[in-house]
Amino acid sequence: MHKSNLGQANRSSYGLEVDKSDAEKIRKILVNENLLDESLRILKLGQSIVFPVKNIDRVKSLTTNLKFFRIEIFNFPIKQRRPRTLKEALAEILENSKLSLLPSSYDVVGDIAIIQLRPEIESISKDIAVGIMRINPSIKVVLGEKGKISGTYRLPQLVHLAGEERTRTIHKENSCIFELDVSRVYFSPRLSNERRRIYEQVDSDEVVIDMFAGVGPFSIEIAHHRGAKVKAIEINPVAYEFLKHNIQLNRVDRLVEPILGDAASVVLKFKSYADRIIMNYPVGSLDYLEHAVEALKPCGTIHIYGFSESVNQWLRAVSTRLNQLGVDD
Structure with a gap:
């Protein structure tokens, strides 16, 4: 093994030189027969292609119908394997x-x-x-x-x-597209599976309120996949602008209505309105639970997220808050 003047590591090995017109056919045969040395790069020499090969005797048996071939030692560049971790x-x-x-x-x-x-x-x-x-x-x-x-x-x-x-990018998730600035809005890619889990529960005739919509992942994915109508509320003006843009980008403007404002005051307009309410505001969702309950239809569903040391501890916290509000959980 040695390096060229450009610093590329090379290795001498047997190669099969063929005409360009036969190259693709030969490549497929070499791959299928496990005769191509995948650790080395293929060479291009004028009108010829040179494949690094293994097992010369077997390679020779494949060349009988070629109009041109040559087998000899060539100097091949070594493929640089990308680290996996x-x-x-x-x-x-x-x-x-x-x-x-x-x-x-x-x-x-x-x-x-x-x-x-x-x-x-x-x-x-x-x-x-x-x-x-x-x-x-x-x-x-x-x-x-x-x-x-x-x-x-x-x-x-x-x-x-x-x-x-x-800090601006375009994120693809669950067949939807979201443009956002990660420094100016809240967005968690770790909730991708959770968002799928939620939209798979939604029926097309439901009305949904997304109280903390951000740039729209819950709202837009529900509308896109289930065809349900969503009121998407967001308090951050920058996130709200991205929300409006992403609604158009995903062509769900007939289903998702973006609303700028504090969810606590906005949902007052929607008493007993929603079949389903999403409360993705872990640091303060319990403080908004009273307003969500008011906006929920009888037998409706609330998805409430929060931080806790355990699931059971969180369930107890939600249950306690519902009892304080006089609601059976």
Whole structure:
């Protein structure tokens, strides 16, 4: 093995040179017979193609009907295998004690990756970002998120780590498209399966209220897949503009009505209106439960999300709040 002047690693190996007109036919045969050396790159020489091959005797038996072929030693570029994990990507850069700190997961929104910036990885965060881009070439931006999402608008604190200097992207989920700015709106790709679980429960004749719609994932996916009508409420003006845009983008403007405002006051207009209400506001959903109950039809369904140490603890918290409101749970 040696390197060319351009730094490309090469290896000498047997190659089968054929005319371009026969190349595709021969390639398929070599692949089917497991005779193509997949560790080396195919060469192009003028009007000829050279395939790196294994088992020369078997290769020779395939050349009887070729108008031109040549088998000899060629110098092939070695394929650079893309690392499959962060640990593989950074093994030559970081010491073992640092490799053990690498995150096991990160969020991907469109072509933007977002990692949680825990204190112990801040010093290697840019290395991690480069590693993420190596194992996933479709990622064009890597951001770090500091602290917890907080505030009325649920905005993250983001810092740029690698790639293009932008925070706007287009995210595809459950056959829908969402344009958004990850620094100015709340969006969690981790809820993709949950959103599918919810819309699969919705009937086409239902009326739904999405009290904290964000850029529209729950609302738009329900409308797109089930044909139900949705009132999508959002308090963040920036998210509301993306919500309106995404409704048009997904062609559900006949079904989804975007409403700018605080859900607590907006739902007062919809007393006993909805068959189903979605409350994806984990930090404060219990505070809005009273308003959701007022807007719900008898025998309707509320999907309420919150943070808790356990499912049972959360169920008890919701049950307690419903009892305070005089509602049987």
